[in-house]
Amino acid sequence: MQTPTLRDVAEAAGVHAATASRALNPATRGLVNVDTARRVIKVADSLGYRPNPIARGLKTARSGTVGVVIPDLTNPLFPPIARGIERGLEAAGYSALLVNTDNDSGRERAQVESLLSRQVEGLIVATALVEHPLLEELHRRGVPMVMVHRRPDGFEVPSILPDDAAGVRLAVEHLAALGHRRIAHLAGPTTTSTGVVRARAFHSAVRDLGLDADPSLTTTCALWSEESGAVALRRLLDGGADLTAVVAGNDLIALGCYDVFTERGIECPADISVVGFNDMPFLDKLRPPLTTVAIPHHEIGTEAARLLLDAIGDPTRPSRSVLFPLSLVVRGSTAAPARG
Amino acid sequence: MQTPTLRDVAEAAGVHAATASRALNPATRGLVNVDTARRVIKVADSLGYRPNPIARGLKTARSGTVGVVIPDLTNPLFPPIARGIERGLEAAGYSALLVNTDNDSGRERAQVESLLSRQVEGLIVATALVEHPLLEELHRRGVPMVMVHRRPDGFEVPSILPDDAAGVRLAVEHLAALGHRRIAHLAGPTTTSTGVVRARAFHSAVRDLGLDADPSLTTTCALWSEESGAVALRRLLDGGADLTAVVAGNDLIALGCYDVFTERGIECPADISVVGFNDMPFLDKLRPPLTTVAIPHHEIGTEAARLLLDAIGDPTRPSRSVLFPLSLVVRGSTAAPARG
DNA sequence: CCGGCGACTGCAACCGAGTGCATCCCGGGG
DNA sequence: CCCCGGGATGCACTCGGTTGCAGTCGCCGG
CATH class of the missing domain: 1.10.260 (434 Repressor (Amino-terminal Domain))
Structure with a gap:
């Protein structure tokens, strides 16, 4: 039978x-x-x-599934978040339907429609794109949702994001404690909220700690990538910038610095120290292992799940956002500066 | 409305x-x-x-979803496969329900039951575990399924796996062409089919190419990890093995070799060349960048999706398995041996 | 002894789509 | 002129569970 x-x-x-x-x-x-x-x-x-959840769902209009929208699963940031989400959901008997958007807003729309037609009860959106329209429309349609790693502007949605500002401050404090005074920042693209927030946090940390706040020590990368990071560092160096340490917008940008170091015979950390951001996997395998700011991805995921379940349970509940504390992972890419 | x-x-x-x-x-x-x-x-x-797919599914017993069972999404092997699967499914209007098992057979069982109760029409299983019982039971129950990266023994299920033997051969041939004759192999655990297949392939490649087939040049790692790799290489070196190159069971094991090199002041590739397996992300960022065998994960995923859709469409179709060709990515960790 | 209340349980109508079968209508052939 | 055939459509039931409502029964108080 x-x-x-x-x-x-x-x-x-x-x-x-x-x-x-x-x-x-x-x-x-x-x-x-x-x-x-x-x-x-x-x-x-x-x-x-x-x-049979299908039959049950037909009558109750509840499916026991939520949609998780991720720009790119191969970006090592997301898998731990996804696992965290699953963990957060499973206790409540929910499961997650994962989709990739490849950062393509057409695909994203199609995928979201597909999720909705599968009767997901809510959405966890981890997109970096700045495209309000779809999200805003969903919000208006009353689809419960939670944003991860990004706060929408213009409308109220629960979001859960790492405390980037505090993370940057940790990095700067660490370098300052080692004795660095001329610290550069390779900021992420200004089109992303993360890039902007981290750059701002960098400047205020430098100011608060009384370090050299030289505008020529900051530049912006076109993309969150190694190439852009390398280009940015070359630009600084070629401009004659006098620096002993770099706070990179994220790990990939820091990796770009490594390329420039090899290119120009710069010793890290002897000549220049570097701090990354995100704590991607295998950073400890680099030469030197990269000091970086770690984000509790898994916890962020479980928390996102919790918020979404709350929102599903009571759609009228006011949207609540959570800021997660970060921590600094000190490895081999930072040391005291060679010269004063 | x-x-x-x-x-x-x-x-x-x-x-x-x-x-x-x-x-x-x-x-x-x-x-x-x-x-x-x-x-x-x-x-x-x-x-x-x-x-409304729910309503439709109730009547037709078809849900338009398939389950994808993955041991650990944070293992960089799997995300590209998952994306490939999604791609392969979307054309047919199907979507994927991803679950993590964390290599825990209890969790796996629970997750699979949950998938089944959600009326998935089939399963793509990418588990490394050697636990037949669940899989065999599902097979008996007539659940359409496809295995990725592993061939079940004892019963017939379509599977799709990389041609490990050919990959190992590529690695050995590359080293031989560079002039290496004394090549070591740090094999993966013998409890995994992959470990066994690669080791066997290594030996026959060495024999076929007329290289030094010294049994003292081979050893087995307890786990697919850096630590195990390091332990294994130390064992070889301490045993006085005379080698100029290493074929590692996978990239993590190769990474373990890097640790030993640093430890003992061995220059890579000048003193010893290393080849990894899998082409994990960011291998090109290592010093030196790791030469490795690349697996077309994405294609494997799409092919798995195709096979599963076939099996769903016609459950009587004989199970067909696919072996995927691999390629060698030559980077900086391999060079001609310093001495004859 | 009867009305009534409350605790259980059964009945039947759903949810939204799919499908075997009956029906209807129209044109053409005998 | 009638009947037959077949294309087009409607009816009604089904999938598996949920739920408002009604009915049953036992027991209590008056």
């Missing part, structure tokens, strides 16, 4: 399907006699009964 | 719901008058009608 249905259970227990349904559902179990309920439950799992 | 239903469309088009259903479904469209069909279709998309 195929998987038994509710009616099979009911029949085997000698009750009506409706009663069996109520007995099996903890929320309605109170409506049926304790003994009957017990009997039904026993029969149910002796038969190996598993309720 | 919420998303329109089939009945809304039917009413708006002035026909019965059944007719609308037939008109909208390409397979049954021939049963209805061409003009009626056209009209229904026009009304449907002017209303923005999207069939």
Whole structure:
């Protein structure tokens, strides 16, 4: 026999399907006699009964799934978040439907439609793109959602993001403690909120700590990539910038610095120290291992799941956002400057 | 109004719901008058009608989703496969439900049950674990499935896996062409099929090319990890093995070699060349960049999707397995040996 | 002894789409 | 002129569970 249905259970227990349904559902179990309920439950799992979520969903308009929209699963940032989300959902019996958008807004729209038509009850969106339109529309349609790593502007959505500003400050403080005074910043693209926030945090940290706040020590990368990082550092160096340390917008940009170091025979950390951001995997395998700011991706994921479940449970609940503390992972790419 | 239903469309088009259903479904469209069909279709998309897959699934027992079982999404091997799978599915209108098992067979069982209860039509299993029982049971239950990166023994399931033997041969040939004759192999654990296959391939390649087939040049790692790799290489070196190159069971093991090189002041590639396996991300950032065998993960994913769709379409079709050709990515960790 | 209340349980109508079968209508052939 | 055939469409039931409502029964108080 195929998987038994509710009616099979009911029949085997000698009750009506409706009663069996109520007995099996903890929320309605109170409506049926304790003994009957017990009997039904026993029969149910002796038969190996598993309720069919499809059928249940048809009536209740609930599917037990949420959609997770990710720009690029191969970006090492996202898998830990995805796992965190799964973990956060599973306790509530929900599961996650993951989709990739490849940062293409057409694909994103299509994927989201597909999720919605599959009756996901909510969305966790981890996009870096600055495209409001789709998100805003979904928000208006009343689709419960949570944003990860990005706060939408213009409308209220619960979001959960790393405390980038505090992270940058940790990096700068670390370098300052080592004795660095002329610290450069290779900022991420200004088209991303992260890039802007980190750059701003860098400047105020430098100012607060009384370090040399020389505008010629800052430049912006066109992309979050190694090439852009290398280009940016070359630009600084060729401009004659006098620096002993670099705070990179993220790890990839820091990796670009490594390329320039090799190119020009610069020793790291002896000549220049570098701090990255994100703590990608395998950073400890580099020569030298990269000091970086670690983001608790997994926790961010579980928290996102929690927020979404809350929003699904009570759509009127005011949107609440969470800022996650970061930590500095000190490795071999930072040391005291060689010269004063 | 919420998303329109089939009945809304039917009413708006002035026909019965059944007719609308037939008109909208390409397979049954021939049963209805061409003009009626056209009209229904026009009304449907002017209303923005999207069939509800839940309802459809209830009747047809088809959900348009397949389950993808992955041991660990944070292992960089899997995300590209997952993307490939999604790509392969989307053309057919299917989507993927991803789950992590964390290599825990209890979790795996629970996750698979959850997938099954969500009416997935098939499973793509990318597990390294050697636990037949669950898989065999599913196979008996007639659940369509495809295995990735592993061939089950004992029963017939379509599987799709990289041609490890050919990959190892490429590596050995590359080293031989550079002039190496005493090549070591740090094999992966013998508990994994991959470990065994690669080791066997290594030996036959060495023999076929007439290189020094010294058994003291081979050893086995306890795990697929850097630590195990380092331990293994130390064992070889301490045993006085005379070698000029290493073929590592995978990239992590190769990374372990790097640690030993630093430890003992060995220059790579001047003193010893190393070849990895898998082409993990960011290998090109290492010092020196690691030469490795690349696996076309994405293609493997799309192919897995295709096989599964085939199996779903025709469950009686004999199981067919695919071996994927690999390629060698030559970087800086291999060079001609310093001495003969 | 009867009315009534409350605890259980059964009935039946859904949810939204798919589908076997009956029906209807129209044209053509006998 | 009638009947037959077949294309087009509608009816009604089904998938598996949920749920409002109604009915049953036992028990208590008046």
